[in-house]
Amino acid sequence: xxxxxxxxxxxxxxxxxxxxxxxxxxxxxxxxxxxxxxxxxxxxxxxxxxxxxxxxxxxxxxxxxxxxxxxxxxxxxxxxxxxxxxxxxxxxxxxxxxxxxxxxxxxxxxxxxxxxxxxxxxxxxxxxxxxxxxxxxxxxxxxxxxxxxxxxxxxxxxxxxxxxxxxxxxxxxxxxxxxxxxxxxxxxxxxxxxxxxxxxxxxxxxxxxxxxxxxxxxxxxxxxxxxxxxxxxxxxxxxxxxxxxxxxxxxxxxxxxxxxxxxxxxxxxxxxxxxxxxxxxxxxxxxxxxxxxxxxxxxxxxxxxxxxxxxxxxxxxxxxxxxx
DNA sequence: CACCCGTGGTC
DNA sequence: TGACCAAGGGT
Numbered sequence: 001x002x003x004x005x006x007x008x009x010x011x012x013x014x015x016x017x018x019x020x021x022x023x024x025x026x027x028x029x030x031x032x033x034x035x036x037x038x039x040x041x042x043x044x045x046x047x048x049x050x051x052x053x054x055x056x057x058x059x060x061x062x063x064x065x066x067x068x069x070x071x072x073x074x075x076x077x078x079x080x081x082x083x084x085x086x087x088x089x090x091x092x093x094x095x096x097x098x099x100x101x102x103x104x105x106x107x108x109x110x111x112x113x114x115x116x117x118x119x120x121x122x123x124x125x126x127x128x129x130x131x132x133x134x135x136x137x138x139x140x141x142x143x144x145x146x147x148x149x150x151x152x153x154x155x156x157x158x159x160x161x162x163x164x165x166x167x168x169x170x171x172x173x174x175x176x177x178x179x180x181x182x183x184x185x186x187x188x189x190x191x192x193x194x195x196x197x198x199x200x201x202x203x204x205x206x207x208x209x210x211x212x213x214x215x216x217x218x219x220x221x222x223x224x225x226x227x228x229x230x231x232x233x234x235x236x237x238x239x240x241x242x243x244x245x246x247x248x249x250x251x252x253x254x255x256x257x258x259x260x261x262x263x264x265x266x267x268x269x270x271x272x273x274x275x276x277x278x279x280x281x282x283x284x285x286x287x288x289x290x291x292x293x294x295x296x297x298x299x300x301x302x303x304x305x306x307x308x309x310x311x312x313x314x315x316x317x318x319x320x321x322x323x324x
Numbered sequence: 325c326a327c328c329c330g331t332g333g334t335c
Numbered sequence: 336t337g338a339c340c341a342a343g344g345g346t
Contacts, residue, residue, distance in 0.1 A: 002342040009332055010342085043330025050344075080344045100342050119325080146342060155340090156335090187327085189338085217330080247337095251329050254337095298331060 005042055013042055027055035036220060040296040045220050050078030070096045090139035097129035098142040102149025108181035109153060112170035116181045187252040195231060196303040197224040198261050206285040214278035216250055222300035224277040233276055237262045242310045246302045259306055
C-alpha cells in the first residue's frame with residue numbers, strides 16, 4: 001500500500017484491509033470487488049490486483065508458506081526491489097538495503113552525489129548501503145535510514161542542525177544540500193479531455209457501469225470513458241453533454257472530465273460499441289443509491305456527483321432537455 | 325530504459 | 336487554485 005503513497009493515508013486503509021482480510025488465504029480467495037473496495041482512495045489499483053496475485057502465488061504455488069529470503073520474495077507478484085528488501089531485512093534479518101525515495105536523498109547528501117536518478121547512480125547508492133548496513137538489526141538500519149529521510153533529511157528544509165549524521169555529511173560540508181539530490185526530471189503535464197458516458201434508463205432511473213478493459217482505470221468497474229474524437233461514433237444515441245465539468249489528475253495527465261448522458265431503451269449495447277468503448281461483456285444497471293455505494297474510483301465519484309447536481313429533479317432535467 | 329499508472333495531502 | 340509528490344512495480 002505504501003508504494004508511492006503517503007503513509008498517513010495508508011494507515012487507516014491498512015487497518016480496514018487486514019481486518020477484512022486477515023490471512024493470506026482470505027486475500028487469495030477474495031473477490032475483486034471486495035479487493036478494489038478496500039483499496040479505494042489509494043490509487044494505482046494494479047497494486048491491489050498484484051497483491052492478490054502475490055497471495056495466490058503463496059497459497060497455490062508455495063503451499064501457503066511465505067518466502068524466506070530477499071531473492072524468493074522478488075519472485076512474488078507486486079514485490080519488487082524495495083518491498084523484497086523491506087520484508088527480508090525487517091522480518092527475516094537479511095542484510096539487504098532498502099532503497100526508496102527517502103534513502104536515495106539521504107545517501108545523495110551523505111556522499112554529495114548528484115547523479116542518482118539513473119541506473120549507475122542507483123547502483124552506487126546500493127553499493128554504499130551494502131557496505132555499511134550492519135549484520136545486526138539490518139531491518140532497523142533500513143527503517144532508520146528511511147525515517148531519517150522522512151523527518152530530518154527532508155526534501156525541503158532539512159534539519160541539518162539536529163541531524164545525527166551532520167559530521168559525516170559531504171553535502172553539508174560542501175554546502176551543496178540544495179542540489180543533492182537534484183530535482184527528479186518529470187514528464188511535462190498533458191491536458192486531456194475525457195468524456196464520462198452515463199447510460200441512463202430514465203423510466204427506472206437506473207444507470208450503467210461496466211468493467212473498463214483499456215485506457216485509464218483499466219480493469220476497474222465504473223462509467224465508460226472515451227475521448228472527444230471517439231464521441232461521433234455515439235451520435236445515433238443522441239448523447240447529451242451536461243454543462244458542467246470536473247478536474248482530475250492521473251499520472252502526468254491534467255484531465256478535464258465532461259459528462260455525456262445517453263438515454264437507452266434496451267438494457268445493453270452491441271458488441272462493436274462495447275469494444276469501441278473498451279468495455280467488457282457485462283453492463284451493470286442500478287439505481288442511484290446502489291450506485292453511490294458501488295463507485296470506487298475518485299474519477300467515477302466526481303462524475304457521479306456532477307451528474308447528480310444536474311439531474312436531481314425532473315424540473316432540472318426538463319430545463320436541460322433530458323426528458324427526450 | 326522509457327513509459328504506464330490514482331489519489332489525497334500539502335504548501 | 337494548482338503544482339508537486341509520496342515506504343514503486345510491471346511491461
